[in-house]
Amino acid sequence: MSQPHASSNLYTSPPAAQASTLDQARAVLKQVFGYETFRSGQETVIEAVLNGRDAVALMPTGGGKSLCYQLPALMLPGVTVVVSPLVSLMDDQVSAMQAMGVPAGAIHSGMQGAEVMQVLRDLQDGRIRLLYAAPERVLTPAFAERLQTLQVSLLAVDEAHCISQWGHDFRPEYGRLGELRQLLPHTPMLALTATADHVTRDDILQRLQLREPQVFQSSFDRPNIRYLVQEKFKPLKQVVEYVKAQRGVSGIIYCGSRKKTEELALKLQVEGVRSAAYHAGLPHEEKRQTLHGFLRDDIDVVVATIAFGMGINKPNVRFVLHYDIPRSVEAYYQETGRAGRDGVASEAVMFYEPGDAAWIWRLFDEQPDSERLRVERQKFQVMTSFAEAQTCRRLVLLNYFGEYREQPCGNCDLCLNPPQQYDGTVDAQKALSCVYRTGQQFGVNHIVEVLRGAQTQRIKQQRHDELTTYGIGKEQSAEHWVSVIRQLIHRGLLIQDIRRHSALHLAQNARPVLRGEIALTLAKPRIQAVAGAKVAERGMHDKVLFGRLRKLRKAIAERAEVPPFVVFGDSTLQDMATLLPTNPAQFLLVSGVGQVKLERYGSAFIAEICAYLDGEDSPHA
Known part of the structure; x- marks a missing residue:
């Protein structure tokens, strides 16, 4: 430098x-x-x-x-x-x-x-x-x-x-x-x-x-970060849809393997997203170029392993997305903390399915017992409890760090869209019966296809289209049935045997449900993420002016060969787009504007604001 x-x-x-x-x-x-x-x-x-x-x-x-x-x-x-x-x-x-x-x-x-x-x-x-x-x-x-x-x-x-x-x-x-x-x-x-x-x-x-x-x-709370956990159904499609909805803002996606980072980055590129993969196995020059492009807003999304992020001074990361569940709450907190360092509204999104957790538990089981392994298992147990929580995510997170609160945050998926309960006895009976009648040797996807009456080659080969449970759940989506089966696994009514290709079989306590002796309350599937509007569009500032100021900032930063946030952070631009300063004295009232930055950049930004208020095109176009 x-x-x-x-x-x-x-x-x-x-x-x-x-x-x-x-x-x-x-x-x-x-x-x-x-x-x-x-x-x-x-x-x-x-x-x-x-x-x-x-x-x-x-x-x-x-x-x-x-x-x-x-x-x-x-x-x-x-x-x-x-x-x-x-x-x-x-x-x-x-x-x-x-x-x-x-x-x-x-x-x-x-x-x-x-x-x-x-x-x-x-x-x-x-x-x-x-x-x-x-x-x-x-x-x-x-x-x-x-x-x-x-x-x-x-x-x-x-x-x-x-x-x-x-x-x-x-x-x-x-x-x-x-x-x-x-x-x-x-x-x-x-x-x-x-x-x-x-x-x-x-x-x-x-x-x-x-x-x-x-x-x-200090407090561990980051109130500007919205914590969201979404059920993982079609993860690749879900991630692409989320990122495209946030187009134009900076984000980091964490994956559990190097292969996934490259596959997802390529998929996003095909969809028109300025993205790149980052992991320890890539050539040094490629990693350097990716980091350089990300810091200068030439790359919007980096798909990375945990090797990426520590020490990166980029305050305008608007979302951090976990494609796979982290191994500990500490790791999750550090990684999600890379979003919204400027205090502006940001999101931490995690896609979760119990199968991911089962795979990590299996890795633990294959290691020799040690004190370190016991600690890792305990930490991962807490992480899965966070992912499967039915109460405010932020309270779970803060309580883990010893910061005890009782008032829900109002800014996580469970506060914004509390899980809705329904009498799921009939749905549970259909799913359990289908597992039983297919021989208790097939995984979730096959059971869902039988329930929905799919006409796949495998169903025909197994003659499962002749079963009484074939098609009895066709009125519901595949995502609905995946959610029901996951809840039955979580309740201990179904057991997923990871040693037999995750085949499902009935637990002993499933029989009273099958016989209708007890009722079962389930949560309605949470198929849609609670993202709402684009993250960058939250707040009371003028969104059109904010976009013009971002373009001006980028142009100034490129001439100076520095990252855009070195000129001004997003929070400062939002303050400009709220206060609408049109002279130096007003410009100094903007948060993040000191005497030197007023002298260096004030005239250009004031001119941009004045042109916008007068209905004129940008003087810097």
Whole structure:
């Protein structure tokens, strides 16, 4: 990444004597970042940092962790050093800081030697206030020696859960970052992470050798994310329909295998969606181009394995879709958290069928027993309970993380469209009888075809078209019968034998239902996803103007060779399309507009808004 000289930046910090107050911090927040107020939890962390305290900030993805070191870097003397794990994250954050006039730089393996030398000269001459570096770099003897010659006011360790969660398997250098304490014994340290279990927290405190740190934990709630779980019937068709309905916005689709990512990405491309696959087995250059295109809004949808997403600083991802169920609530929370980091309405959609869970349980059964396996099984059990929940999804999620609430959220599929119950005794008898009469050796799809009277070759070969249950459910859709059978499996009335190609057979307690001795209440199938309008069309802002502002932003970003969100985020464009500012003073009232961005971009966006209000075409077309 080409980095301009830090001396070209416009921001000048206030005198140090005036810099240690929260009033001054709020002034910098408005002047540089363009925000009137801090997000929840930011102010207390920043206050601790300005007071020279070690601290740990546990905030959800999208909770604004970066500001907790970016703002103090502008108020403290000297330089703030940020240890960050991924090149793309560092480059994006440097670009974002420079766009606001903040003297920032990075040093990592993706840079040319001349670029590194220029950053080092700027650093030595005091022209950089915020330096990002990979853990491998800060621990080299040469760099460590250079740090000791500088006035380092703060050491920030981003993605600090890498210390514990992956340990030596992820980045061995993360486990050695405690050496920085001996290197710079009087410099306060700030650790930041979105993973907050007690084991990880204790590891962070111990390995970084933090001294009487203040630990701050924000709410795990992401109210702008709508959680949706849809029954998986024809998953490929369902995904394509959903993505096409969201056309033009950024999204991530997670799949359980590399093969699925490539198949689904190709299917979306055929349907006209700008999409690409991403997994660890692809060539490095192909992955780099996909990431570059995604960040710059040239690719709308990335279909990926879990290898994609950590550290990607793209705030305008409008949906995250899980094609397969994740292995744990932690993984699900982290992955869905990559949607809506800008606070704008977004969706987390998961397609689920019990067969997917059965396959993962089978994998567990094939592994030798161990403490790790027992933990993984327990975590997956909680994940399946979330997928099969009949109460507010958000409450289940927050309760798992120890944030107990009782009031339903009103923004998940179960709150928006509560499951409807009906007397399903007759439907259950039809399905159970069909399983019995076909010999208890066929899977779900075959039973559904018999119930609906399908004329397949297999049915004719088995002479199942001669059974009394043939066609007795033809008035209902295939999706209806799949849902009924899944509920019978979930109730323990049917058993799906994964060792015999998922063949169904009756459980002992199915007999009273078959004989009509007990009634059975079932939930009506949830065939349609509760997506409603296109995600990007939610909110009170002018949608047409928002579209014009997005085009202008893209054009400016392409000329500057930066991601569009570096110019302005979606939330800022929505605020423009609500407030309709037509002069610089009004433009400064827009959330996310600071003094530098007003000077750089204000005239172009004001002209676009004025032209729209006057009924004219874009002056930038």
